Amino acid sequence: MRIFVTGGAGYVGSHCVRDLIKAGHEVTVFDNLSNGHRAAVDPRAAFVRGDLADGELVSRTLRSGFDAVMHFAASINVGESVEQPLLYYRNNVANGLILLESMRDTGVRKIVFSSTCAIYGVPPAQPIVETMPADPINAYGRTKLAIEWMLRDCAAAWGLGSVSLRYFNAAGASSDAAIGEDHRPEFHLIPLVLQVAQGRRAAIKVFGTDYETHDGSCVRDYVHVEDLAAAHTRAVEWLRPAQIAAFNVGTGRGRSVLEVIAAARTVTGHVIPTETGPRRAGDPPELYANPDRLMAALGWTPRFVNLEDTIRTAWDWMRRMPDGYRD
Ligand SMILES: NC(=O)c1ccc[n+]([C@@H]2O[C@H](COP(=O)([O-])OP(=O)(O)OC[C@H]3O[C@@H](n4cnc5c(N)ncnc54)[C@H](O)[C@@H]3O)[C@@H](O)[C@H]2O)c1
Numbered sequence: 001m002r003i004f005v006t007g008g009a010g011y012v013g014s015h016c017v018r019d020l021i022k023a024g025h026e027v028t029v030f031d032n033l034s035n036g037h038r039a040a041v042d043p044r045a046a047f048v049r050g051d052l053a054d055g056e057l058v059s060r061t062l063r064s065g066f067d068a069v070m071h072f073a074a075s076i077n078v079g080e081s082v083e084q085p086l087l088y089y090r091n092n093v094a095n096g097l098i099l100l101e102s103m104r105d106t107g108v109r110k111i112v113f114s115s116t117c118a119i120y121g122v123p124p125a126q127p128i129v130e131t132m133p134a135d136p137i138n139a140y141g142r143t144k145l146a147i148e149w150m151l152r153d154c155a156a157a158w159g160l161g162s163v164s165l166r167y168f169n170a171a172g173a174s175s176d177a178a179i180g181e182d183h184r185p186e187f188h189l190i191p192l193v194l195q196v197a198q199g200r201r202a203a204i205k206v207f208g209t210d211y212e213t214h215d216g217s218c219v220r221d222y223v224h225v226e227d228l229a230a231a232h233t234r235a236v237e238w239l240r241p242a243q244i245a246a247f248n249v250g251t252g253r254g255r256s257v258l259e260v261i262a263a264a265r266t267v268t269g270h271v272i273p274t275e276t277g278p279r280r281a282g283d284p285p286e287l288y289a290n291p292d293r294l295m296a297a298l299g300w301t302p303r304f305v306n307l308e309d310t311i312r313t314a315w316d317w318m319r320r321m322p323d324g325y326r327d
Helices: 011-022 055-062 078-083 085-106 139-158 189-198 225-238 257-268 292-298 307-320
Strands: 002-006 026-031 046-049 068-071 110-116 161-167 169-171 204-207 222-224 244-249 274-277
Touching (some): 011 026, 011 225, 026 055, 055 085, 068 085, 068 225, 078 085, 161 225, 189 204, 189 307, 222 225, 222 307, 225 244, 225 292
Parallel strands (some): 002 026, 002 068, 068 110, 110 161, 169 222, 204 274
């Protein structure tokens, strides 16, 4: 297939691009490099530097003939979305709308969309299943849910097929340490913990140690980025026009912040000092997936179930590229 990948220079997108190429697909990456890196894009992929707000450029590029779109491009920081909601509605919803209009106009009928567990808000129980109500508690989650709604309406109106992959916490780096996570500023737990191990930060702050979890810290589901990539490749190959699906993508195991830090100590051999801070507003105590629907429909299983193995890939990448990408 010829696949148009928005945000393919970002963390998750760049790993998916590699997986698609490995599976024999032809990839064009479309990215404005606002938060991604040219060096993260597999050299075998075509690259268009552009912004989704530029609907003419999106349509012109799509018109060259694509079988499917993978849509990773978005603004991704939950805290920032609370402070600047309209920035998030513009980039995630308005620019997503431009992409869907271009797909409609150029006859591209399949999309795999990067959704998120943030659409569930504070779910009634754990693990989370797809049938639980979508009730996001921040602008980031609401912008992602808005796109899921648009996909549903477009399926009925003009036969758009879509898979929304609701990721839990993406983690790790490519197994060969060629590409990895480099957000600036970084706000994801595992790279922050590893930056302490590198000596770039004095300590890791643990926000809340009085949650009703087994050790008092927040619990999340860390899914390896290569497993996420494999889910995307399977999804795009499985999808048919007018079909709609939404799948959780997680390991099915919750890991606490303190467990992540302990695993990072084992992997790196560094002490990794911690500081305790108050709970952050809007941080649910526990979020982990029931991935059964994805496993049953697409035959997907996570290769990385051991947290230390996941962290080791991130650590190998950070040791190879201590300053991240150089661009
Ligand atoms: N990282 C996670 O743990 C996680 C969890 C759940 C969902 N997601 C979703 O997965 C997707 C990828 O996340 P990520 O961590 O790789 O983020 P990222 O910031 O590394 O990648 C996003 C990419 O999109 C590009 N981009 C943003 N706005 C654009 C625009 N208007 N036009 C063109 N390119 C644009 C950025 O330059 C960047 O390369 C996002 O949609 C995010 O919401 C991520």
